[in-house]
Amino acid sequence: MWLVILYLLFGDAQSGLSTVTGRIENVINERTTLIENEIKMMFGSDINLSDSEEKVNEIIMNLKHEELDIGFEEPQLFNVSKHFFEYKDEIKKSKLFQLIKQMPKGAILHAHDTGILSPDYVLQLTYWENLYVCFEGDDLRFLFSKSIPTDTCDSQWQLLRDTRFSSGDVEIFDAKLRKYFTLVIDKPNEVYTDINLVWNAFQNYFIRTTSLICYKPVWEQYFYDVLKALREENVMYIEIRSTLPELYDLDGNVFDSVVTAQSYKNVLDRFLVDYPDFYGAKLIYAPLRMVDASTVKNYIEIAKEIDYTIPGFLAGFDLVGQEDLGAPTKEFLEELVEGRKYLQYFFHAGETNWNGMSTDENLFDAIVLGTKRIGHAFALSKHPILIDEIKKRDIAIEVNVISNNVLKLVDDVRNHPLASFLAQNLPVVLSSDDPGIWEADILSHDFYVTFVGVASRHADLRLLKKLALNSLYYSTVKNKDKLVHEFEIRWTRFIDSVIKNSW
């Protein structure tokens, strides 16, 4: 008995518990274990790296730590904590950025069709034949037409080619015109002072470019060039969201949403012949949410028709537009419960700063409606119960970090809830929303910003690879083995090239 007591009192002396060194060791061990457990738990931790990957990882981590350490010492030099417009070109100089650019990034699962390509690209569309322009106040409207359009115009319709060449200076004219195709401005924080202002500018881009891009030949060229740009960005597959606007041609024909969807499918087929190494694309029909219930019912009918007409091309259905101003999803519950029998859902939800307001609670609707993925889910970290549901139901979160910065949800991406999603190893896919409108590269900027600015200093190549793999896993592609296999080929090639070119 006494021996037991003695042991309890002093027995640990040798293992250190009652000595100074022992106590310190214990605390250090506890600290180390906690940190290790955290690293073991984080997003990407289940990936095992090959020897070659380990070498690339070392290169990547050296570059990352160097950039972080400079920022830690002098925070004013840490670019990605600022507004995206202030550093978007600057970081292209980063070696790490260039490396990420080369990296196969899997798929894009959250992007809106006409917001993908850059203002430079859109500008060159204005060089197409038969394009008329009408300058109205501070804005303008486009229309392709054989002759002067008869649509009302506050000033007058002019052939854009004539206006451009009679402007005196084509360069200045084009520079002015280009501004209509981008949100990028100097001092964004002084101009876009609240979320509605920036959303207004954002939505005006779509309104302004509709008649330009919805000209059927342009539409098809635009999508072809989207696919080309994705391929060049080392993205192999896309599930593209579209409002499927009506298209038109020079003969006065106007085509409905089903034709728009069909034209996407035709372009895709053509592209896959030209570039057989590209994996493919599917469509998420995502019309505007600022409507009434009967319109939503009609949307669902359109989606069903598309699915019937073009079997296998429609991934599913969503609703888009500024959540805070649009109708909350719960107003369409009846229609969406019915639609669920025919459609998979990929709802935008919780793209908001508000807590407990209707837009925030769209997260609940998305989940109970059986959404396969959630667009943004920015507000998710405020809903622990929904985090559990998302894990349980394996619903992916489509995160768009730069979009959330530009559209004023978060000023410093280090505060983006993605940091906590990654720490908890939630099913995250990373995407770019409308990269063209803020002049981001199609996916590289979002990957870079996430890796350097959002994720932990400890997060490494495994995080990047997992982001790519998740974008395949949470896609609607049926044959995942083939998809992942094709990715692995590209990935191995990338790893080898990094080692070979001794970055």
Place this chain on the structure above:
Amino acid sequence: MWLVILYLLFGDAQSGLSTVTGRIENVINERTTLIENEIKMMFGSDINLSDSEEKVNEIIMNLKHEELDIGFEEPQLFNVSKHFFEYKDEIKKSKLFQLIKQMPKGAILHAHDTGILSPDYVLQLTYWENLYVCFEGDDLRFLFSKSIPTDTCDSQWQLLRDTRFSSGDVEIFDAKLRKYFTLVIDKPNEVYTDINLVWNAFQNYFIRTTSLICYKPVWEQYFYDVLKALREENVMYIEIRSTLPELYDLDGNVFDSVVTAQSYKNVLDRFLVDYPDFYGAKLIYAPLRMVDASTVKNYIEIAKEIDYTIPGFLAGFDLVGQEDLGAPTKEFLEELVEGRKYLQYFFHAGETNWNGMSTDENLFDAIVLGTKRIGHAFALSKHPILIDEIKKRDIAIEVNVISNNVLKLVDDVRNHPLASFLAQNLPVVLSSDDPGIWEADILSHDFYVTFVGVASRHADLRLLKKLALNSLYYSTVKNKDKLVHEFEIRWTRFIDSVIKNSW
């Protein structure tokens, strides 16, 4: 057998599962249950309100919803999502703010002594006799002295009274002088462009006011007036952090930290005689962290001496200063493991935007060192494992929302991690850090901003009451029953007065 199959196939038809209405009902029920479960789980949900409290709750929630709904419609009108300086005076007009001002708020568990009172208060200290000033470049130094100080001065020491009255215009002179005692400026986001800049200005306040406030008679008056201000703010108790600087008097005496602590105790005793309804105060010795290990060892010796000299007055120990620039806690592990035998810890940790950097990992050190509470823990949401530890060990998080906004951790408080802490019902106490330096009311602004800007729209009076109760529960006061009983008396009086005055 067939009956069973038939039942399985159709038996739910009546309960609705296979009818349209039934399916919709099920989805609505699931939605409602999830939202209800979330509300049941959130911070404050364990509080039961009396009938009178329910009445007050209704008043409060009407006011809150009104403010939120205006902001939701027109976000530019939603003040608390902006920089604190832009709305701090404006919200004093809010009826809800005035109500919160009246509300008993329990204790302040995280505030730094010389940062508590307003610039107007500090300005009036410069009217004291025997105060000399030395203007140096853009800055100035103070010193109380019987005759012209012999300390070096880049210009010359002048009796402040003479300078003021020979300035031509006392009002202008005082307005200029006042600027040295506040961080508040116009367009803060354009001036304080990074965290180091604002921390520099912040720390200069402390350096600049040291010789002014460390004059022993001023020191004692300042603390007396802190206690008075707390009482007027309906705060009943404080655990005040102090670096315990050396005090001095006109006779050339310089007093060490133990005397400084003693002078606090003396003032407290005097105050409690004058205002016996005030509950009390304790001291957290919190010297600067930007030091070496041997200095920390010395700090601990000082703390032990204070605890020995003034039994029961010392709540514990902490280290202060900008975490990102100071030494990480792990450098002092050895000293702090030893100190733990004698002292309770209340470490600042994770007051940073960085993820996985040394400052972020101070959170691990604080926890393994057995801290009773954590100051700020802003980075905690990035560490799910530590969230579990905090729950398990019942470590309180001392959140200071407005401080985090002013000191540039978060631009829009709707993104403050406190929102997620409250949703998860973590042990939160709300405090104000250095309210005087940003001209906030001692605790009301932080309560208001948390209630309207951070917490869910659904969070009600129970959240406010729980914040107050937690500040008592997580204090080091031994007789919690007495403390809570005294709070309840004040609370009931408040509830009755709101009803009586029909807000």
